Amino acid sequence: MIRIEPRENPSRAFALGIPVLSALIALALAAIPLLAAGANPIAAYGQMLKGVFGSVFAISEMLTRATPLIFTGLAAALAFRAKLWNIGAEGQLYLGAMAAVAVGSGLLDISGVLLVPLVIVMGAAAGAAGMVAPTYLKVRFGADEVVTTLLLNFIILIFLQMMLEGPLQDPMSLGWPQSAPILDQGVLPPLMDRMRVHSGLIIGLVLAAAAQFMLVRSVWGFKLRAVGENAPAARHAGINVNRSLFGVAAISGALAGLAGVSEVAGLKGYLTTDLSPGFGYTGIVVAMLAGLSPAGVVIAALFIASVFVGADSMSRAMGVSSFLADLVVSMSLLCVLIGGFLAKFRIERTGRRGAKA
Amino acid sequence: MTDTKVLKLNGLSKRFGPVVANDDVSLSLNRGEVLALLGENGAGKTTLMNMLFGHYLPDAGSVEVADTQGSLQALQLGHPQAALAAGVGMVHQHFALAENINALDNITLGSEPMLSLRRNRQAARAKVEELMARSGLTAPLDVPVGRLSVGERQRVEILKALYRDARILVLDEPTAVLTPQEADTLFASIKAMTKDGLSVIFISHKLREVLAFSDRIAVLRHGKKVGEMPTSDADENMIATLMVGAETPKVTRQAATPGTPLFSLKNVSVSGRSKRDTLNDVSVTVHANEILGIAGVSGNGQTGFANLVSGLAVPSNGTLHVHGEQIAHPTPAAMIEAGIGRIPEDRHHEGIVGAMSVAENMVIERLHDPEVQSRGLMRREAIQANAERLARSYDVRGPGTDAPARLLSGGNIQKLILARVFERSPRVILANQPTRGLDMGAAAEVGRRLLEARNRGAGVILISEDLDEVLGLADRIMVIRDGALIEAPNRNRTQVGLMMAGEPA
Known part of the structure; x- marks a missing residue:
């Protein structure tokens, strides 16, 4: 028989080591399908490393891929800290992107000093609205935000299609469902010549640092942690729980909205329905890998982006399917969840049902 | 009253991780006897009874229960069904009754085959009514249990055990939810039933009722049996000292x-x-x-x-x-x-945020106090100094003021809350x-x-x-x-x- 008992006090080294170990185990497990596909795993992983760190271009691609994941990872991490389960970052991302193209693609022809901040603020506000609304339903009517935010993703995606075939459609697109491009002065400037990595990354890093600082040091972060860890006690101690929830909902939604802004104004230039290959959902994985720590989100986003970009390059070079990247990402999430469980509980083998006396 | 043993616990031990809940506890119960099991919270009373009843598997030791002929037989441990079959009934502090069905069905629930097509309700009712008459424990049988009073529910629980022909009845803090008068009635019924040969162990920490109603007293402290005596030899001071291990102020x-x-x-x-x-x-x-x-x-x-x-x-x-x-x-x-300083009823649920540090829990009610924060940022040094001062003057002991508050013992959590409340006068x-x-x-x-x-x-x-x-x-x-x-x-x-x-x- 196996008995599961809580650990008295999981050590800090344990807590930090587990995500790293989980990631390594996930990579090791991924060798099995690689072998099945007939590839040499060592060569494949070598190819993967080269694809991520082999050239300035590779690194730029990896950072470009990590940028939206930093935003959506932060969105999930902060909300989850307050036990507000925002599964709607994907939808909020598109709301942010729609707001960005709505104001940035010709509505206002103003200078970049004004237009860039305006695009950012509008995108963040749209994303925030996309999370505050389900939070209101939760607080007022007890509607489970897991369900409402998840389903809103699909509603928003269909709304996006409607907009791209209607008011937001580029008249020059020859009927394609895509928006007009962001004006040149509204674009987030690239960080390097002829590379795709753009200043959205800087915004993401600054916000991650700010979130980390606020969570640990500020009264706001204190309240957020108290509400997440024990809402009844927080309420009893005089903390306005609903206000905290609305605050973190707005920030979480805004961060997800910024992921959309960053993709559309920093990378693609115009909006289509395939702007995000699931960045919102992957952000949840990033946040979990990071142990819901904003600083950890940056590291986890870089790791996941490396896996995706590396697997792309590996599949081109070795002819194995790039779905392997999804496999590694899902397996590292599973490993982290199992590892997190092992960090909190010890599993003991107990002998067969006692002495028969 | 004969002096035949109906129950023997031999050297039972149980550990939960590093915590020793019971350490080599031996105990015996005579036919028709009321044994009071005393001890402070966490002394191991409930764990001991849960091992007897098969909820926990002991790490060491054995249990013997008398069969209907009166000879002691080893009890298969870790199986509540075995304990029930041997005639051991337990009434928990928190009742296990289905609130939406009536008392009669609650009493008979589980004692008949699940797939039998016909139920002999008449026979069941007759048996329960006979039990009620004999024990003096009465409860309305046809009303959903949810509408019964706490005292009535408890009687239903006891009847449920008696219905399964329990010869040994374990009552876990039976009077915690009763008025003094209801408690007196309960004990009178128990006394009457022991005349018919029922043996009772009741867990309590109320010295008054223990002295008034038990025949024998066993005291547990830190999982060990520290004393056992006939009630006639005991007095309040002596038991209290045994329970605590020192004179209490x-x-x-x-x-x-x-x-x-x-x-x-x-x-x-x-x-x-x-x-x-x-x-x-x-x-x-x-x-x-x-x-x-x-x-x-x-x-x-x-x-x-x-x-x-x-x-x-x-x-x-x-x-x-x-x-x-x-x-x-x-x-x-x-x-x-x-x-207004508030000491909440449920200190774990409302009193502290267990995952946050002792120091943070000490300031959680005054987050807008300039001593605790300035311009929206927590003043860490001041919070730390405050925590150390309070821990000293309120004797909050534990792994330190940086440690999560949930690691404190119940008493120290309460001291933390007292410190937080009283220091603001x-x-x-x-x-x-x-x-x-x-x-x-x-x-x-x-x-x-x-x-x-x-x-x-x-x-x-x-x-x-x-x-x-x-x-x-x-x-x-x-x-x-x-x-x-x-x-x-x-x-x-x-x-x-x-x-x-x-x-x-």
Whole structure:
């Protein structure tokens, strides 16, 4: 028989080591399908490393891929800290992107000093609205935000299609469902010549640092942690729980909205329905890998982006399917969840049902 | 009464991780005997009984139970079914009854084959009625259990055990939810049943009832049996010393003259979700230099009253005044602001945020105090210094002020809450079940702090289900019953008990 008992006090080294170990185990497990596909795993992983760190271009691609994941990872991490389960970052991302193209693609022809901040603020506000609304339903009517935010993703995606075939459609697109491009002065400037990595990354890093600082040091972060860890006690101690929830909902939604802004104004230039290959959902994985720590989100986003970009390059070079990247990402999430469980509980083998006396 | 053994526990031990819950405990029970199992919270009483009943598997030791012929047979451990079949019945502190079906079905539930097509209800009813007549434990059989009183539910639980032909009955804190009179009736029934050969173990920490109703006493401390004696040889002091391991300081109350009114409710009602948190037209005034004790059977509106004073409940009508000023929109923050210190009933659930540090929990009620934060940022050094000072003066022991508060023991969590509440010198203090689950030393400390606060001029509201605690600490006693507060005319134990049961004093 196996008995599961809580650990008295999981050590800090344990807590930090587990995500790293989980990631390594996930990579090791991924060798099995690689072998099945007939590839040499060592060569494949070598190819993967080269694809991520082999050239300035590779690194730029990896950072470009990590940028939206930093935003959506932060969105999930902060909300989850307050036990507000925002599964709607994907939808909020598109709301942010729609707001960005709505104001940035010709509505206002103003200078970049004004237009860039305006695009950012509008995108963040749209994303925030996309999370505050389900939070209101939760607080007022007890509607489970897991369900409402998840389903809103699909509603928003269909709304996006409607907009791209209607008011937001580029008249020059020859009927394609895509928006007009962001004006040149509204674009987030690239960080390097002829590379795709753009200043959205800087915004993401600054916000991650700010979130980390606020969570640990500020009264706001204190309240957020108290509400997440024990809402009844927080309420009893005089903390306005609903206000905290609305605050973190707005920030979480805004961060997800910024992921959309960053993709559309920093990378693609115009909006289509395939702007995000699931960045919102992957952000949840990033946040979990990071142990819901904003600083950890940056590291986890870089790791996941490396896996995706590396697997792309590996599949081109070795002819194995790039779905392997999804496999590694899902397996590292599973490993982290199992590892997190092992960090909190010890599993003991107990002998067969006692002495028969 | 014969001296034949019906139950023997031989050297039972049980560890939970690093905690030794029971260490080599041996115990025996004679036919027709009432054995009281005493010990403080965490002494291992319930663990021991759970091993007997098969809920836990002991790490070492064995159990022998007499069969119907009276010879001792080894009991298969770790199987509640085996214990039931051997004639061991257990009534837990928290009842295991299905509220939506009637008492008769609750009693027979599980004792008949699940797939049998016909049920012999007549025979079952006859057997239960016969049991009720014999034991004197009566309960309405045809009413859904959800509508029965706590005392009736407990009788249903006992009948359920007797229906399964229990010859050994284990009662875990049977009187915790009863009025003194109900408790007396229960013990009278138990006495009557032991004449028929039933043997009873009852777990308790109320010395008074143990001395009055048991034949023999066994005391556990830190998982070990530290004493065993016939009740006739025992006295209160001696058992208390055995339980605690040292003399406990007695808290004594000197009379005081109440001062100005500090806190008052006028015709306040609170509409709650259940009887627990509903108040009907309550008027009460708490004065300076006064401890107001609120006695009552659990679930009669104590939660509603505490929620109101804590700011968690909003009155549906009536007015609430603190220091003569009306609080129109009570919130926890407004109540803290008004100088009300609150010691919540459930310290783990409402008192602390377990995952946050001891130091953080010590300042959680004053996050806007400039001593704790400046311009929205927590002042870490000040918070740390505050925590160290409070831990010293309130003797909060544990792995340190940086450690998560959940690592503290129950008594130390309560000290943390006391420190947080008392260091702000509140004018009004609400203490809701402040000593529940605490060992005697920690409970005495809580009583001492409450008296100290009252002596320096605070008004204290003490809500407790332990009538002895209320009688010991309160200057004035009110009884809460069905959401209404009634002033007790005197401090007579019997009379207050009758009021708790809803009979005219």
